[in-house]
Amino acid sequence: MPAAWATSGGYTRLFGGRYTITIKNPNHVQCGVKELLLDGKPAGEKYLDPLLGRQVIGIPIASLKPNTNHEIIVTLG
Numbered sequence: 001m002p003a004a005w006a007t008s009g010g011y012t013r014l015f016g017g018r019y020t021i022t023i024k025n026p027n028h029v030q031c032g033v034k035e036l037l038l039d040g041k042p043a044g045e046k047y048l049d050p051l052l053g054r055q056v057i058g059i060p061i062a063s064l065k066p067n068t069n070h071e072i073i074v075t076l077g
Contacts, residue, residue: 001076003028016067025076033057034077039070 036044044057
């Protein structure tokens with residue numbers, strides 16, 4: 001997402017549900033996740049990605065209920 005953009009988003013279908021994804025960039029940064037919400041609740045877990053060689057944040061697959069609609073909000077920072 002370009003740093004000039006304040007917000008972006010879309011949706012996808014996965015595991016029988018619809019995932020609405022919103023990306024917020026209030027400080028117009030180019031990388032880094034400040035907050036990750038799943039259905040309004042903090043959901044991100046930090047882990048070391050061996051391919052990137054740094055810590056990243058993600059939502060564990062076990063948190064995603066099949067056949068359920070979810071809203072994911074990512075705030076960059």
